[in-house]
Amino acid sequence: MKKNKIAIILPAFNEGRVIKNTLKDLKEELSKDKTNSYKLIVINDGSTDLTKKLSIKNSDIVLTHRINRGLGAALATGLEYVKRSRSFNYAITFDSDGQHNPKDIKKAVLALKNGYDVVIGSRFLSKDQEFPKLRKIILQISNIITYIFFQVWTTDSQSGFRGFNKKAIETIKIRTNKMEVSSEFFAEIKKNHLKLKEIPIKVKYTKYSLSKGQSNLNGVKVLIKLLYQLAK
Secondary structure, three states: OOOEEEEEEEEEOOOOOOHHHHHHHHHHHHOOOOOEEEEEEEEEEOOOOOHHHHHHHHOOEEEEEOOOOOHHHHHHHHHHHHHHHOOOOEEEEOOOOOOOOOOHHHHHHHHHHOOOOEEEEEHHHOOOOOOOHHHHHHHHHHHHHHHHHHOOOOOOOOOOOEEEEHHHHHHOOOOOOOOOHHHHHHHHHHHOOOOEEEEEOOOOOOHHHHHHOOOHHHHHHHHHHHHHHHHO
């Protein structure tokens, strides 16, 4: 039986403190899956620390931006690489800061195999997920704004855990460079009539991941910036 080839795309900017462990945890979990083949692809987004060196040692492919271009640009680079290679069946985007659980990849791949074009890992569908209170409110507001402007309902519009099949990889075109990319994906889902499935995931919030992530106030600014850029 031919194995599906799956790309795990990890955007990384100055993640030298944690990326080695993130990659090792991924390798350990994915090695248990004997029915699929995985490639860990790190997008080194202009890091100035040990991110590149550690990624070369612990991943399969490292693509480097000479300067820091932002999350959207890193994800666009990763998806474009997968698209041009023409050898991958699916792609999963996975945060490099250690907050995602590698075990959730299996659920995403299953949903893609079952005919969905895009999979979103939702923290809100996990019954025992704990949130910083203010962040939870901002995320819920982001979901409402995303629905109003893009007519796609999601319980977690800012999730960094996503899955794509070949159709989605071929048709999604990312125009934004920064954090607003998370909402832009839903504009692309609507535009290209992609079939969406949400799956429950649980993330591990740490002081490190919270310091690296999007601030609460910035979440609203990001949506406003996205709408401005898409309107141009």
